[in-house]
Amino acid sequence: MVEPDYLKFDTLSLHAGQEPDPTTGSRGVPIYQTTSYSFVDTEQAAGLFNLEQPGHIYSRISNPTVAVLEERLAALEGGVGAVCTASGMAAFHLACATIMSAGNHVVASRNIYGGSHNMLNLTMPRFGITTTFVDPRDHDAWRSAITPDTRVLFAETLGNPGIEVLNVPVVAEIAHEHGLPLMLDATFTTPYLMKPIELGADIVMHSVTKFLGGHGIALGGVVIDGGRFDWAASDKFPTLSQPYDGYHGISFVEEYGHQALSMRARAEGLRDFGAAMSPANAFHLLQGVETLPLRMKRHVENTTTVIDFLEANDAVSWVSHPSVSSHPDHELAKELLPKGAGAILSFGIIGGREAGRRFIENVQLASHVANVGDAKTLVIHPASTTHQQLSAEDLAAAGVGEDLIRLSVGLEDPEDIIADLARALRASQKG
Amino acid sequence: MEVKFQEATVNLATGGVKVDTAQPPVLLVHGAGMDRTVWSQQTRYLAHHGFAPMALDLPGHGKSGGELLSTISEMADWVADLIHELDTGPVRLVGHSMGSLISLEVAARHPDVAERLILMGAAAAMPVHPELLGAAERNEILAPQLMTAWAHGTRAHVAGNPTPGLWMRSGCQALLERAADGVIYNDLAACNSYEAGDIAGRIACPITVVVGSEDKMTPPKATAQLVAGFQEVDLRHLEGVGHMMMIEAPDQIREIMLSALQ
Structure with a gap:
């Protein structure tokens, strides 16, 4: 039987996202310790700012070292794209802020990291986003907590600190029955132990600081876009499906389809909130991911x-x-x-x-x-x-x-x- | 933009801008199981460089409604009718893979609507591996996986996406996974049964063909057989690039398109 000749997980851990540096031949990932990038000419600059062509503008939005880590983590999770952030909490906020607005609602597992609980329970309500917490094992509770304003279901692959295992396929099905995405914090499992996207999750986030880095010397977070959720199937996600004045009326779903979340999270979220990962931290975290x-x-x-x-x-x-x-x-x-x-x-x-x-x-x-x-x-x-x-x-x-x-x-x-x-x-x- | 056509909605990506009817229209046609977003690295650029791009979703693909069309000829006739409906006049037609076959047939069968062709991942025949066809018929995930594996060059399987943070392999597989049941099989079967015949003798408009040296779906040898029939072809080679050249080498494709479309 013929099979896809994909590079395997261990190989991707070492190689995904990086080619030897085209200028120096550097085999290791260089640290591009720079804030900004010289434009070829005004036309290219305009094209970059207008999302007409890809490339780096300013390291708050993207950076070549960070991009290697992003591509590698997307590869390991099987996501269509990834956006790295200054910390795991920044990743959680970036994902929430990209798909939700005031008046929206979250259904979340009650057995999550204290920081995530605080953000949902105390901080987000100040911005008009409320949360109902449920027992992650109680599938009826997930269903009954969903309201017309709900925009995402959120849990951890392994709960904190009781190490509850989330039944990802079941909770994903509940989310999808209601036209909602399932977002998971997979920090405790890493893609080595579980690939949530293959099990039905739509957005995966990590505190890269933890097992992915492994050395405890650098902070970082990541949002990984599964690319399978249809953001345009309803009117629930206007940030992705409707024209956005921030880029002259672009609709991210219309132009980027399955990569809409990745593109909007970077183009708006990193641009405006600015919780970018530093290139030095990306370098340190890459050393961890390799092993x-x-x-x-x-x-x-x-x-x-x-x-x-x-x-x-x-x-x-x-x-x-x-x-x-x-x-x-x-x-x-x-x-x-x-x-x-x-x-x-x-x-x-x-x-x-x-x-x-x-x-x-x-x-x-x-x-x-x-x-x-x-x-x-x-x-x-x-x-x-x-x-x-x-x-x-x-x-x-x-x-x-x-x-x-x-x-x-x-x-x-x-x-x-x-x-x-x-x-x-x-x-x-x-x- | 969405238009009503033959009692169904047809979706076309226009680069995030309203179609400028004063600019030369460019219609972009995607490949098997895919949709308009395969052109996401080109449409917005073209829209801001003097063209009116329209990357369409074929019937039953992406955000377009309507019934699937089961042969390349039917798809070509539908595209020609759509061009008439859009009332743009003759278009520059850009096709990828199955879209290149459709574009060839549009130019051959309806010369009044196509004034230039740009073909990527093109061949005179596109026989499909029987195990891929079987997996597609059974709607197995193996079909998107095999297509993704074979559609990218060696480099794209490791790295090289110029758009920061995007991972090409999963991008392609996810796009194909989003196709409704039956779509991939319908398209692959259409490609598999297509016979170009003397297509070159039926096409009068200028033609540009782009070939990737690592294209396993439409290998350079197969593209050469197609090109050999034409007396004059603008042939462009991309070294180290596979079948998904618009995504694997978006900068080079933009340059080629800009020069060929002028």
């Missing part, structure tokens, strides 16, 4: 080893990770995440808040930081950090108990990770 398949495989292997240890430890009351048979989404994870359900898990420590504090203060190898997805093992107590802005009610709804420790398993030798956790767990019980 993504190797690192994610090791992350998953180490996570399995750590889970086995925690489940057998007397100081641990529960372990939550989709690979654990008691996890509510264990079977779904086997179906949607055959390579593994990521390297972030949570567990309950016997002794509650005080024991949690002693555990955090006694880890030595693991780092106590507000981050996940680093090559190094990270720990945090969400109730006092990432989710501390949430009310007690919202904390409970998000499944964040006071005994909950979130662990992002790194790439160290698993014996060293376990030795560190064992020492800290012993210390946690000596209150």
